[in-house]
Amino acid sequence: MTEATENRLSLRARLPGPIRRADPAVLTSFGCILLLLFLGSLYSSNFLSPEYLLQQLKVASFLGVIAAGMMLVILLGHIDLSVPWVMTMGAMMACAAAGFGSTVIAIPFGILCGMLFGLLNGFGVAYLRIPSMIVTLATNVVAQGLMVLYTGGFSPQDSAPQAMRWLATGYIIPGVPNAILVWASVSVAMVFLLTRTTFGRSVYGIGNSERAAYLSGINTRRIVMVAFAVSGALSAFGGVLLAGYASKAAQAMGDAYLLPSIAAVVLGGTSILGGRGSYLGTVAGVILITLLQSILSVMQMPEAGRQIVYGIVIIAMLLLYGRNPASR
Amino acid sequence: MSEWRYWLNEQRGTLIGLAIFVLMFAVYIANHPAGLTANVAQTAANKGVLLAFVAMAQAMVVITAGIDLSVGMILVLTNCLASWIVVGTPMQTTAGVLGVLLAGTICGAINGLLVIKGRLQPIVATIATGAVYFGLALLLRPFPGGAVNEDLADAVTGRIFGIIPSSLVVMLVVVLLVWLPFRRSEIGRAAYAAGSAEAAAFMSGVPIRRAKLVAYTLAGLLAGVGGLFLTFFTYTGEAAYASGSGYTLWSIAAVVLGGVSLYGGRGSAVGAIFGAFAARTTGDMLFVFDVDPLWQPLLQGIVLLIAISIGAIGLLRVRNRLEWFR
Numbered sequence: 001m002t003e004a005t006e007n008r009l010s011l012r013a014r015l016p017g018p019i020r021r022a023d024p025a026v027l028t029s030f031g032c033i034l035l036l037l038f039l040g041s042l043y044s045s046n047f048l049s050p051e052y053l054l055q056q057l058k059v060a061s062f063l064g065v066i067a068a069g070m071m072l073v074i075l076l077g078h079i080d081l082s083v084p085w086v087m088t089m090g091a092m093m094a095c096a097a098a099g100f101g102s103t104v105i106a107i108p109f110g111i112l113c114g115m116l117f118g119l120l121n122g123f124g125v126a127y128l129r130i131p132s133m134i135v136t137l138a139t140n141v142v143a144q145g146l147m148v149l150y151t152g153g154f155s156p157q158d159s160a161p162q163a164m165r166w167l168a169t170g171y172i173i174p175g176v177p178n179a180i181l182v183w184a185s186v187s188v189a190m191v192f193l194l195t196r197t198t199f200g201r202s203v204y205g206i207g208n209s210e211r212a213a214y215l216s217g218i219n220t221r222r223i224v225m226v227a228f229a230v231s232g233a234l235s236a237f238g239g240v241l242l243a244g245y246a247s248k249a250a251q252a253m254g255d256a257y258l259l260p261s262i263a264a265v266v267l268g269g270t271s272i273l274g275g276r277g278s279y280l281g282t283v284a285g286v287i288l289i290t291l292l293q294s295i296l297s298v299m300q301m302p303e304a305g306r307q308i309v310y311g312i313v314i315i316a317m318l319l320l321y322g323r324n325p326a327s328r
Numbered sequence: 329m330s331e332w333r334y335w336l337n338e339q340r341g342t343l344i345g346l347a348i349f350v351l352m353f354a355v356y357i358a359n360h361p362a363g364l365t366a367n368v369a370q371t372a373a374n375k376g377v378l379l380a381f382v383a384m385a386q387a388m389v390v391i392t393a394g395i396d397l398s399v400g401m402i403l404v405l406t407n408c409l410a411s412w413i414v415v416g417t418p419m420q421t422t423a424g425v426l427g428v429l430l431a432g433t434i435c436g437a438i439n440g441l442l443v444i445k446g447r448l449q450p451i452v453a454t455i456a457t458g459a460v461y462f463g464l465a466l467l468l469r470p471f472p473g474g475a476v477n478e479d480l481a482d483a484v485t486g487r488i489f490g491i492i493p494s495s496l497v498v499m500l501v502v503v504l505l506v507w508l509p510f511r512r513s514e515i516g517r518a519a520y521a522a523g524s525a526e527a528a529a530f531m532s533g534v535p536i537r538r539a540k541l542v543a544y545t546l547a548g549l550l551a552g553v554g555g556l557f558l559t560f561f562t563y564t565g566e567a568a569y570a571s572g573s574g575y576t577l578w579s580i581a582a583v584v585l586g587g588v589s590l591y592g593g594r595g596s597a598v599g600a601i602f603g604a605f606a607a608r609t610t611g612d613m614l615f616v617f618d619v620d621p622l623w624q625p626l627l628q629g630i631v632l633l634i635a636i637s638i639g640a641i642g643l644l645r646v647r648n649r650l651e652w653f654r
Binding site for chain 2: 079124128129130131133134135137138139140141142143144145146148149152210211214215220252255259262263266272273302303304305306307308309310311312314315318319323324
């Protein structure tokens with residue numbers, strides 16, 4: 001261990017408990033959120049109004065639900081690239097189920113379709129031992145094919161039923177959109193799953209070393225498959241929420257969610273190699289990315305500039321705290 | 329074991345890729361109403377070569393156990409750039425071509441520097457640079473358009489002696505000028521070593537950092553060649569997000585079909601070329617069999633899914649279950 005890290009350790013040891021235990025990556029990302037809000041408020045005072053912040057949280061909740069599933073998969077050291085079309089499929093199937101008469105089963109049906117694709121991903125990764133990047137890429141093409149076939153190249157019955165709209169934009173608590181409540185309950189469930197269940201501990205274990213986890217008697221293949229199924233279900237659920245928000249399901253609606261969901265998880269301090277990361281960081285990453293996108297669009301920057309700034313900011317933040325250790 | 333069996337074992341992935349392609353192409357030609365005419369071969373070659381360049385680029389990086397999710401976006405960026413500068417007199421056109429190739433190389437070098445000097449994970453780093461490259465492409469071409477030197481374009485997409493597709497010749501030249509020197513150099517061997525056992529290679533004093541940087545940079549160059557070709561085929565530049573991400577996706581699929589291991593250290597760019605041709609032939613095959621266009625994406629996906637599942641057959645040979653986990 002070098003002298004510099006020893007110094008840093010002794011410095012950290014002198015900090016008060018809660019700060020000392022906190023992940024530096026999570027702290028940095030929350031710091032970046034505050035910085036973005038500060039920069040935004042210089043541009044326009046509306047940035048600090050409760051309405052704007054709630055609106056941002058509502059938009060963030062779609063990404064948040066998807067990123068929760070993505071985080072589970074990334075913690076295993078895998079990745080789920082099938083998000084775009086599984087998400088679109090969830091939305092379209094939910095709308096279709098509603099169109100065929102039953103609004104009650106619409107949302108569960110959409111999520112179930114996503115879960116089936118997640119199971120397929122998980123089976124390929126866990127039992128056939130194909131790299132997750134390949135399996136999910138292929139299932140993404142299959143899901144796209146199914147949806148192109150279903151829609152017949154045109155827009156079918158695509159308007160979202162009342163229940164979906166209510167879930168995304170309605171209010172149980174006055175002033176707080178339901179989508180935020182949905183994200184909050186998914187988050188609570190995720191924190192419980194990751195920190196209080198054997199499943200969650202196994203996920204971290206597999207992410208660190210699948211061999212060791214296997215030798216410790218964990219049924220690693222089943223856990224990996226279940227994690228992918230959860231990720232698929234949450235992607236589809238995100239799609240259902242988004243369709244409710246936009247009041248219709250559209251082709252390619254999921255394209256804009258793959259990269260942000262990975263970026264949110266990684267910016268939140270979860271190692272892309274798996275095994276390390278806290279859910280709080282993912283929440284911070286989601287808010288960070290949503291705020292960044294919002295500020296860029298409020299400043300009426302053209303799409304080209306938005307993409308460039310977005311990419312550069314992600315690289316800059318990763319260079320700030322997402323680097324691999326230097327020693328080998 | 330004799331010498332040639334080692335060679336066979338080393339080239340197994342490439343040969344499987346070749347076999348898949350030959351099989352599919354034979355079925356395609358057998359069912360094509362015109363048979364194997366010079367015209368059919370030219371069209372197939374043109375479509376295949378385009379993906380082959382991107383797949384070669386991907387293979388370069390995958391061999392070092394990395395991944396480049398920005399290859400498609402480099403292709404789109406260089407396509408948009410080429411639609412501006414590859415025009416005019418032969419001198420200007422030459423300068424333009426060199427400029428496009430330089431741009432691709434710089435993009436690749438940036439990826440390499442971020443991964444090696446910046447110590448970022450290749451997946452996230454190249455996703456982010458991909459967004460930047462796509463943004464630059466949009467700046468260059470907010471709307472599809474532009475032009476290209478049509479004499480040159482027709483020359484490289486046409487036929488030599490009326491029979492040999494010239495795009496194949498260009499690809500062969502690129503393989504001879506870029507891939508073979510790389511493969512035979514110390515740097516190339518270091519790239520393979522970095523992919524198969526990075527820690528051991530580092531301990532043995534193999535220049536793995538330099539090798540990785542060269543691999544990413546050459547990947548950018550090859551993607552740039554792909555972008556140039558896209559411009560020659562379409563005569564225009566277009567910054568389409570779906571096209572960029574589609575090329576990235578199919579480049580990974582082609583690499584896998586061509587027998588390059590995603591864990592690094594195995595396979596070759598030549599295998600990736602066959603993989604790319606095979607991937608393209610799937611699409612054409614559906615056309616020959618007169619499949620409803622609506623079914624095409626689904627069938628392509630299913631073929632892809634089956635093709636990658638074949639790789640799982642190796643599991644049946646695993647004697648020790650710990651070998652499941654790499």
